[in-house]
Amino acid sequence: MLRRAAGTASLFSTRRLLHLRLDIRGHRGAFSEHAAAAFTALVHNIELAAATGAITAPEPRAAAQQIWSAVHGAVTLELKRLVQVPDPEAAFRALIATLLRGMAQIRTG
Numbered sequence: 210m211l212r213r214a215a216g217t218a219s220l221f222s223t224r225r226l227l228h229l230r231l232d233i234r235g236h237r238g239a240f241s242e243h244a245a246a247a248f249t250a251l252v253h254n255i256e257l258a259a260a261t262g263a264i265t266a267p268e269p270r271a272a273a274q275q276i277w278s279a280v281h282g283a284v285t286l287e288l289k290r291l292v293q294v295p296d297p298e299a300a301f302r303a304l305i306a307t308l309l310r311g312m313a314q315i316r317t318g
Contacts, residue, residue, distance in 0.1 A: 248277060264312035276308055 252273040259266040266272040283304050287297050294300045 248273060251277060258312075264309065266312060272312060279304060279308055 252269050255264070255266050255269040255272050255276075258264045259269065264272075283301055286292050287301075292300060
């Protein structure tokens, strides 16, 4: 439930999109629209997960930005062939699991 609600599928879709290595010159507006739509979907999924109690995210946009940044960092490392482990896919899945566990453990005062 936690992974589904938190939008893991959206994160993996974002990762696949970045792997396409799109030439966005001249298409920056369309690319930005897709990125904004993906980010909005991530925020929505975080709101849903928080509503079920699966995670604590008092500021869903801030939580989405943290996940978005971590995922983009991981994808950039993979694209540049700088991953330091033998199985980048397993490392990516572990990153997502770590992020979600961290959000599940946050408790507000």
